[in-house]
Amino acid sequence: MKTSGGSDAAKRRAGESAAEAVADGEVVGLGTGSTAAHAIRRLGERVDAGIDVRGVATSFASRELAADCGIPLLDLDEAVGPDAPGIDVAIDGADQVAVGEEGDEPTTGVGALIKGGGAAHAREKLVDAAADRFLVVADPSKEAAVLDRPVPVEALPAGRTAVAEAVRAAGGEPTLRRAERKDGPVVTDNGNLVLDCAFGEIADPGALATTLATTPGVVEHGIFVGLADAVHVGTETGVRVATR
Numbered sequence: 001m002k003t004s005g006g007s008d009a010a011k012r013r014a015g016e017s018a019a020e021a022v023a024d025g026e027v028v029g030l031g032t033g034s035t036a037a038h039a040i041r042r043l044g045e046r047v048d049a050g051i052d053v054r055g056v057a058t059s060f061a062s063r064e065l066a067a068d069c070g071i072p073l074l075d076l077d078e079a080v081g082p083d084a085p086g087i088d089v090a091i092d093g094a095d096q097v098a099v100g101e102e103g104d105e106p107t108t109g110v111g112a113l114i115k116g117g118g119a120a121h122a123r124e125k126l127v128d129a130a131a132d133r134f135l136v137v138a139d140p141s142k143e144a145a146v147l148d149r150p151v152p153v154e155a156l157p158a159g160r161t162a163v164a165e166a167v168r169a170a171g172g173e174p175t176l177r178r179a180e181r182k183d184g185p186v187v188t189d190n191g192n193l194v195l196d197c198a199f200g201e202i203a204d205p206g207a208l209a210t211t212l213a214t215t216p217g218v219v220e221h222g223i224f225v226g227l228a229d230a231v232h233v234g235t236e237t238g239v240r241v242a243t244r
Contacts, residue, residue, distance in 0.1 A: 006035075006138075010140065011038055017241065018135040019038075019046065026088035027088050028091065029055075029087050030057045030058060030063075030071070031091055031124060031128075032093070032118045033118050035093040040066050041065070053071065059120035059124075059189055087130050088131065089132065090128045090130075092134070093138060094137075095149055113136065113147075113223070115152070121221070128227055139235075140235060151196070152222035154218070155192060156219060160176070166217075167195065167215075171199055173198045177195070197212075205223050206226075
């Protein structure tokens, strides 16, 4: 269930802006999706120019693009753990970013994200949470006062029905994500299924995140709360950077 909207120029400005925030010698988490792809390409250009960075990919697609761009890669296990270099910064897109109503005082929901349009949110959350800094890249079409997009939930195939019932009990409506150009459902890089779960407006993303995370059979969900350090929003004329 990939998201649309936003010009490619705006996405490119956002991705390249975040890529410029990476310093020499850093390990970088490489997100998945069209906006994150612009960041990866710009990082590849900077590697070409002599910067020393290593990437940790969040999906098969981001790994392939990073390799094509000449970015040296580490597996997640090589980047985190005892005697590992760690992940200095992660750059990743979002399907929706909660920005609150103009003039409102900040709330716990502001800065929360919905991710998983590319079905890579389990690995994305591992990398983004492990990073010292997490930079979100987006275009204005991804901003919303309150999160209200369907939440991708990665579920074990054997637990699909039980997870769907738990989502309904929590007030959501689950839909199995179908593949676009083949028969059958989308299968994640981890071998699991994705349920897109519509909850309407999500007033308390943290509470829903806890409910989904504690549901047996759920591998990971697409609500990211308290992880983003900055959001780079590309526009038709430049980039807005908001820190959290």
